[in-house]
Amino acid sequence: xxxxxxxxxxxxxxxxxxxQQPDAVIRSIFNEALTDTTAxxxxxxxxxxxxxxxxxSREALLAVEYTRQALIDAGADTxxxxxxxxxxxxxxxxxxxxxxxxxxxRELTIAALGLSVGTAQEGLTAGVxxxxxxxxxxxxxxxxxxxxxxxxxxxxDNTLINTFAGYGGAVNQRTQGPSEASRYGxxxxxxxxxxxxxxxxxxxxxxxxxxxIKPIPAAAVSTMDAGILxxxxxxxxxxxxxxxxxxKNYPDTIxxxxxxxxxxxxxxxxxxxxxxxxxxxDNSEGAHDDAxxxxxxxxxxxxxxxxxxxxxxxxxxxxxxxxxMTGTGGREYAARAMERGEVHYAxxxxxxxxxxxxxxxxxxxxxxxxxxxxxxxxFEPYNIRDFDQGGGGSDxxxxxQLGTLQIGxxxxxxxxxxxxxxxxxxxxxxxxxxxxxxxxxxxxxxxxLDIYGY
Amino acid sequence: xxxxxxxxxxxxxxxxxxxQQPDAVIRSIFNEALTDTTAxxxxxxxxxxxxxxxxxSREALLAVEYTRQALIDAGADTxxxxxxxxxxxxxxxxxxxxxxxxxxxRELTIAALGLSVGTAQEGLTAGVxxxxxxxxxxxxxxxxxxxxxxxxxxxxDNTLINTFAGYGGAVNQRTQGPSEASRYGxxxxxxxxxxxxxxxxxxxxxxxxxxxIKPIPAAAVSTMDAGILxxxxxxxxxxxxxxxxxxKNYPDTIxxxxxxxxxxxxxxxxxxxxxxxxxxxDNSEGAHDDAxxxxxxxxxxxxxxxxxxxxxxxxxxxxxxxxxMTGTGGREYAARAMERGEVHYAxxxxxxxxxxxxxxxxxxxxxxxxxxxxxxxxFEPYNIRDFDQGGGGSDxxxxxQLGTLQIGxxxxxxxxxxxxxxxxxxxxxxxxxxxxxxxxxxxxxxxxLDIYGY
Numbered sequence: 001x002x003x004x005x006x007x008x009x010x011x012x013x014x015x016x017x018x019x020q021q022p023d024a025v026i027r028s029i030f031n032e033a034l035t036d037t038t039a040x041x042x043x044x045x046x047x048x049x050x051x052x053x054x055x056x057s058r059e060a061l062l063a064v065e066y067t068r069q070a071l072i073d074a075g076a077d078t079x080x081x082x083x084x085x086x087x088x089x090x091x092x093x094x095x096x097x098x099x100x101x102x103x104x105x106r107e108l109t110i111a112a113l114g115l116s117v118g119t120a121q122e123g124l125t126a127g128v129x130x131x132x133x134x135x136x137x138x139x140x141x142x143x144x145x146x147x148x149x150x151x152x153x154x155x156x157d158n159t160l161i162n163t164f165a166g167y168g169g170a171v172n173q174r175t176q177g178p179s180e181a182s183r184y185g186x187x188x189x190x191x192x193x194x195x196x197x198x199x200x201x202x203x204x205x206x207x208x209x210x211x212x213i214k215p216i217p218a219a220a221v222s223t224m225d226a227g228i229l230x231x232x233x234x235x236x237x238x239x240x241x242x243x244x245x246x247x248k249n250y251p252d253t254i255x256x257x258x259x260x261x262x263x264x265x266x267x268x269x270x271x272x273x274x275x276x277x278x279x280x281x282d283n284s285e286g287a288h289d290d291a292x293x294x295x296x297x298x299x300x301x302x303x304x305x306x307x308x309x310x311x312x313x314x315x316x317x318x319x320x321x322x323x324x325m326t327g328t329g330g331r332e333y334a335a336r337a338m339e340r341g342e343v344h345y346a347x348x349x350x351x352x353x354x355x356x357x358x359x360x361x362x363x364x365x366x367x368x369x370x371x372x373x374x375x376x377x378x379f380e381p382y383n384i385r386d387f388d389q390g391g392g393g394s395d396x397x398x399x400x401q402l403g404t405l406q407i408g409x410x411x412x413x414x415x416x417x418x419x420x421x422x423x424x425x426x427x428x429x430x431x432x433x434x435x436x437x438x439x440x441x442x443x444x445x446x447x448x449l450d451i452y453g454y
Numbered sequence: 455x456x457x458x459x460x461x462x463x464x465x466x467x468x469x470x471x472x473x474q475q476p477d478a479v480i481r482s483i484f485n486e487a488l489t490d491t492t493a494x495x496x497x498x499x500x501x502x503x504x505x506x507x508x509x510x511s512r513e514a515l516l517a518v519e520y521t522r523q524a525l526i527d528a529g530a531d532t533x534x535x536x537x538x539x540x541x542x543x544x545x546x547x548x549x550x551x552x553x554x555x556x557x558x559x560r561e562l563t564i565a566a567l568g569l570s571v572g573t574a575q576e577g578l579t580a581g582v583x584x585x586x587x588x589x590x591x592x593x594x595x596x597x598x599x600x601x602x603x604x605x606x607x608x609x610x611d612n613t614l615i616n617t618f619a620g621y622g623g624a625v626n627q628r629t630q631g632p633s634e635a636s637r638y639g640x641x642x643x644x645x646x647x648x649x650x651x652x653x654x655x656x657x658x659x660x661x662x663x664x665x666x667i668k669p670i671p672a673a674a675v676s677t678m679d680a681g682i683l684x685x686x687x688x689x690x691x692x693x694x695x696x697x698x699x700x701x702k703n704y705p706d707t708i709x710x711x712x713x714x715x716x717x718x719x720x721x722x723x724x725x726x727x728x729x730x731x732x733x734x735x736d737n738s739e740g741a742h743d744d745a746x747x748x749x750x751x752x753x754x755x756x757x758x759x760x761x762x763x764x765x766x767x768x769x770x771x772x773x774x775x776x777x778x779m780t781g782t783g784g785r786e787y788a789a790r791a792m793e794r795g796e797v798h799y800a801x802x803x804x805x806x807x808x809x810x811x812x813x814x815x816x817x818x819x820x821x822x823x824x825x826x827x828x829x830x831x832x833f834e835p836y837n838i839r840d841f842d843q844g845g846g847g848s849d850x851x852x853x854x855q856l857g858t859l860q861i862g863x864x865x866x867x868x869x870x871x872x873x874x875x876x877x878x879x880x881x882x883x884x885x886x887x888x889x890x891x892x893x894x895x896x897x898x899x900x901x902x903l904d905i906y907g908y
Contacts, residue, residue, distance in 0.1 A: 031613040037652075158887070159485040161836050196887060198491075356809075356868040358837075382615050383812075385839055412866055414810040415885035431869040433612070433650060 022451065026378055026444045028307050033440035038302060040432045042070055042295045046278075047285035047427040054114070054282045055322035056088035056253045063278050064256045067319045070298050071260030075305030076317070078263075081256040084332045086322040088253045089115050091282055092246030094219060096190065098229065099125070102236035108225040110190070111202035111283050111422075112247040113174060113218040114325055115209075119188065123244030124149075124217070126187045130233055134172075134180050146185035149241050151233075152177045153192045153226055156417070163196060163413050164352070167420075170194045171205070178218040179210040188243050189218040192226040193422070200224045201422035204281050206325050217245045255279075257329045258319040260301050262311065270313040271337075272446050273347040273404075274300050277323030277395055284425045288416065292354030292435050294319045296409075299439035300446065309443075311450045313345060320395040323351070327394055334398030346405040346449055348442055349393030353419070354435040355412040357382070360445060361390025363406035371454040378448060384441055386410055405449075409442055476905065480832055480898045482761050487894035492756060494886045496524055496749045500732075501739035501881040508568070508736045509776035510542030510707045517732050518710045521773045524752050525714030529759030530771070532717075535710040538786045540776040542707045543569050545736055546700030548673060550644065552683065553579070556690035562679040564644070565656035565737050565876075566701040567628060567672040568779055569663075573642065577698030578603075578671070580641045584687055588626075588634050600639035603695050605687075606631045607646045607680055610871070617650060617867050618806070621874075624648045625659070632672040633664040642697050643672040646680040647876070654678045655876035658735050660779050671699045709733075709775045711783045714755050718768040725791075726900050727770045727801040727858075728754050731777030731849055738879045742870065746808030746889050748773045750863075753893035754900065763897075765904040767799060774849040777805065781848055788852030800859040800903055802896055803847030807873070808889040809866040811836070814899060815844025817860035825908040832902060838895055840864055863896055 033039075046053075050063040064081065071079045091112055098106040112118075126147060131137045132154040137145065152173035160166040171194045178189040193203035200222045209215040221229065232239055258278065264270060276293020280286020297317035304315065320329035337344055348360070359379070362372045369389055376387040391397075392406030400406060411434070419425035487493075500507075500517055507513040518535065525533045550562040566572075580601060585591045586608040591599065606627035614620040625648045632643040647657035654676045663669040675683065686693055712732065718724060730747020734740020751771035758769065774783035791798055802814070813833070816826045823843055830841040845851075846860030854860060865888070873879035 030615070034612045158488045161484070356866045383840070386837070412810045414888050414891060418885060418887075431872060433872075434868050437868060 022378060022448065025309060025447060029303050029443045030382060030440040032303055032306060033299065033436040034433060039295050039299050039436055039439060042298060043287065043291055043430060043435065044427055046291040046294065047287045051285050052282045053278065053280050053286065054089065055086035055255055055279045055325050057282065060255050060279055060321065064258050067258045067278060067294060067298065071258065071301060071317060074260065074298050074302035076260030076262060076301050079260045081258055082332060082336060084255050084257055084321045084329045085252050086255045086328055087115060087325050088250040090248055090250070092118065092248060093244060095244040096219065096221065097242040098232050098239055099242055100232060100236045100239035103232055106228065106232065108229060109200050109202050109222040110219040111204040112245045113178070113191070113207040113220060114204055114281065115206055115249060116218045116245060116247050117215045117249065118245045118247045119217045119243055123242055124187055125240050125242045128233060128239065128241050130230060137180055137184065142184045145181065147187055149188045149190060149243060150181035150186045151190045151229060153230055155192060156194060156196050158196050163417055166196060167194055167417055174205050174220065175208050178207045178216055179213045182213045182216045186216055188216050191218065191220045193220045193223050195223060195417045195420065197418045198223050201424045203421040204283055205421045217243065219243070219245060255321045257321050257333055260298070260317045262301060262304055262315045264312050264314040265310045266312045268314050270343045270345050271316055272313050272345055272449060273316045273318055273396065274442050274446060275318035275320055275395055276350045277329065278319040279322050279324050281324060281421050283423050284421065285427055286425055287427050287430045288353035288419045288425050289421065290351045292430055293350035296350050296354065296435065296439040296442060300443045303439065303443045309447060311447065313450050315446055323395050330395035331398045334401060337399065337402060344399050344402045344404040346407060347392060347396035347399050348407040348409055348445065349396045350409040350438060350442065351393045351395065352409065352413055353411055353416040354430055354438055355415065356434040357384050357437040357441045358410050358412055359384050359386030359388065361388050361408040361410055363391055365389065368454060375445065375448050378444065379441065409438060411438055476832060476902065479763060479901060483757050483897045484836060484894040486757055486760060487753065487890040488887060493749050493753050493890055493893060496752060497741065497745055497884060497889065498881055500745040500748065501741045505739050506736045507732065507734050507740065508543065509540035509709055509733045509779050511736065514709050514733055514775065518712050521712045521732060521748060521752065525712065525755060525771060528714065528752050528756035530714030530716060530755050533714045535712055536786060536790060538709050538711055538775045538783045539706050540709045540782055541569060541779050542704040544702055544704070546572065546702060547698060549698040550673065550675065551696040552686050552693055553696055554686060554690045554693035557686055560682065560686065562683060563654050563656050563676040564673040565658040566699045567632070567645070567661040567674060568658055568735065569660055569703060570672045570699060570701050571669045571703065572699045572701045573671045573697055577696055578641055579694050579696045582687060582693065582695050584684060591634055591638065596638045599635065601641050603642045603644060603697060604635035604640045605644045605683060607684055609646060610648060610650050612650050617871055620650060621648055621871055628659050628674065629662050632661045632670055633667045636667045636670045640670055642670050645672065645674045647674045647677050649677060649871045649874065651872045652677050655878045657875040658737055659875045671697065673699060711775050711787055712773040714752070714771045716755060716758055716765065716769045718766050719764045720766045722768050724767040724797045724799050725770055726767050726799055726903060727772055727850065728896050728900060729772035729774055729849055730804045731783065732773040733776050733778050735778060735875050737877050738875065739881055741879050741881050741884045742807035742873045743875065743879055744777070744805045746884055747804035750804050750808065750889065750893040750896060754897045757893065757897045763901060765901065767904050769900055777849050784849035785852045788855060791853065791856060798853050798856045798858040800861060801846060801850035801853050802861040802863055802899065803850045804863040804892060804896065805847045805849065806863065806867055807865055807870040808884055808892055809869065810888040811838050811891040811895045812864050812866055813838050813840030813842065815842050815862040815864055817845055819843065822908060829899065829902050832898065833895065863892060865892055
């Protein structure tokens with residue numbers, strides 16, 4: 001009799017949970033996300049107290065420790081750190097000055113590119129050649145480039161509605177420009193900030209020196225000052241630019257991915273990952289890029305636990321380290337998963353800012369894509385309608401080797417590049433309701449994916 | 455022969471224009487809007503140089519003159535002012551102080567409600583009764599309310615996804631609360647700011663004294679300080695509040711709607727109106743509410759003229775005066791239209807902020823609504839997908855008497871009430887790309903409506 005009662009009780013409890021309609025669960029997720037203030041405090045701490053958290057920095061380790069504790073507080077069944085090898089680069093001083101017999105001296109607002117080498121201690125002074133493409137650079141050739149500072153000034157195309165496509169059309173000047181210019185003997189590179197905005201915030205970002213190429217100093221100039229430099233060159237093509245960068249690369253060091261997990265109720269060996277990256281550019285609070293994505297991932301854990309939503313599969317929130325420089329955090333996470341033979345069913349990345357939710361992109365096709373798109377109906381009450389084909393993100397991309405479904409969280413993106421990689425990416429630029437709409441969206445999607453297994 | 459040539463030339467020109475595919479026209483509209491800076495400068499001027507432009511103010515007249523010139527510069531075929539009778543109210547000084555034997559003195563951040571009467575010159579000091587609904591107020595009755603300050607503290611429901619619905623669920627405390635409290639002999643009213651945000655910006659807005667009711671002084675308190683006042687009342691129910699408001703109503707005065715028109719090519723007597731309101735609360739730059747809507751309407755004219763898009767119907771951009779207080783601008787516009795026997799086919803209102811475009815609402819049903827919704831296909835390349843049933847807005851509502859199709863421009867609305875009616879509604883809170891997505895959307899919709907005549 002007692003045994004039967006226990007059986008009955010268990011049966012009733014399970015039925016009750018399973019009988020709960022998905023729309024009611026999703027509603028409870030949104031209600032909790034939109035009325036709780038935990039995420040607000042997390043975002044404030046990470047942005048204001050760990051500003052400067054580039055990979056290899058003390059600030060990044062502070063962010064690691066803070067989010068580890070936040071995941072514990074969120075109720076994760078287990079929380080751990082995953083060691084990641086990361087670059088150690090320091091920005092130092094950065095100055096650029098136009099010196100022109102025609103128009104005098106004029107300081108420019110610049111930011112060294114991540115992983116850039118520095119100039120000599122006294123800086124360097126050289127003539128400037130403005131170019132807009134690598135083709136143009138090649139046409140000018142060694143004769144015109146050698147010993148000069150190459151100024152890449154191709155703007156972002158503002159007519160492209162997808163702002164990431166606009167960014168993508170200009171960003172090779174930053175990632176490859178210094179290497180390309182170095183092939184022709186350039187002394188240094190100045191890159192127009194890769195942003196849709198016309199303002200005085202220089203946007204940094206990583207540059208990648210090609211193997212066998214002499215690394216040369218490189219910095220981004222604000223779009224306003226790119227205009228000023230370009231005008232100055234029209235008036236005085238012989239002007240000189242004095243450039244001082246004391247940035248420096250040090251030996252690689254150790255940092256961590258931070259992982260919090262909820263054990264799956266019936267398929268604990270299968271994983272759904274949701275993540276953002278914890279590192280951010282040192283000249284920025286990194287609120288949209290990507291403290292927000294980390295906070296949303298912590299919120300997914302908190303929402304499930306607070307509401308007693310128990311997924312069948314294990315759910316992991318991951319704060320990836322070193323997305324911005326060399327992507328070792330994402331690769332490490334996938335490598336450890338392969339080593340352990342984990343089954344990774346799906347992964348969602350939030351790294352496109354934390355503006356109001358619009359939907360998701362799925363790296364799928366055919367019938368699977370149709371099924372995934374059909375999940376949009378659950379989000380209609382929340383005005384989240386964009387369920388489209390598309391990629392996940394760079395941190396979860398290494399999981400593709402495990403056959404993991406790649407999902408991108410898509411917020412409103414029109415204003416993202418006003419903040420991206422610049423000092424303008426602050427806590428104050430995030431609206432907490434917009435951020436939390438994203439947390440709820442991702443929790444709801446994970447809940448639905450776990451039920452339906454598309 | 456010359457006559458025939460002229461005929462042929464005319465025919466060819468007309469054919470060429472008409473042969474232009476709608477998708478190409480819409481693309482050109484978006485390209486121009488997203489790459490031009492006129493709107494940016496207009497928004498800056500209106501927000502920064504005409505701050506304080508409540509109806510009846512000198513600042514409102516500056517805004518009238520500025521936008522009149524802006525419409526001329528945009529290329530409108532004719533621009534004129536339409537006289538509107540408006541209230542004249544001045545804010546003056548505003549102060550509120552908790553006086554408690556338990557917890558001492560504490561100043562609260564308040565903003566007088568628009569059209570509120572002031573206190574006596576020395577202010578008033580009275581006990582405070584916190585209520586959350588008019589029912590609760592009625593239950594307490596004259597016995598508990600008489601001579602007291604009624605503190606309406608019902609928060610906005612953050613779980614409602616439609617933020618305007620959340621606002622609508624709390625705003626009667628501001629519009630009717632003072633009248634309702636006065637019925638029971640209250641001395642004054644303090645209203646929790648009607649916003650989703652928890653911060654220290656008080657949100658003002660109009661209060662409407664019912665006929666035959668004694669008007670009593672009324673102010674909004676920031677949501678942070680509403681919490682503090684509520685806590686203080688729990689500790690010391692006998693605390694007093696000292697309230698000083700020197701706001702004052704003066705005799706009605708004159709201001710203007712500003713109207714710019716493009717003559718229709720073949721149906722000049724039929725009108726499509728696009729508008730926002732030029733007045734804004736005096737404690738605010740009124741960037742989202744609603745300088746942005748005005749700038750977008752001016753842009754519609756500029757875009758049509760710049761691109762040589764000639765509508766068959768006449769298109770009017772209207773900067774309505776006095777939306778915020780008594781709505782006389784919208785009523786005047788409709789009254790003049792009726793007087794002149796104008797045919798007003800459709801009107802679009804932009805007064806929900808100028809965040810990124812999401813779509814439009816149409817006050818239509820059945821087959822007409824289906825046809826209007828089908829226009830969404832043209833907006834797919836711009837990721838503008840929300841074509842739904844819904845209202846237009848308060849300034850164009852009086853045109854309903856003329857059978858005018860009412861259309862609301864719908865941007866992303868999750869963060870709107872962080873700004874609305876407060877000092878936080880600044881130029882800096884507007885992203886110009888998001889605003890211009892709206893200008894282009896409205897121009898494109900007008901262009902399509904004019905072609906299809908749904």
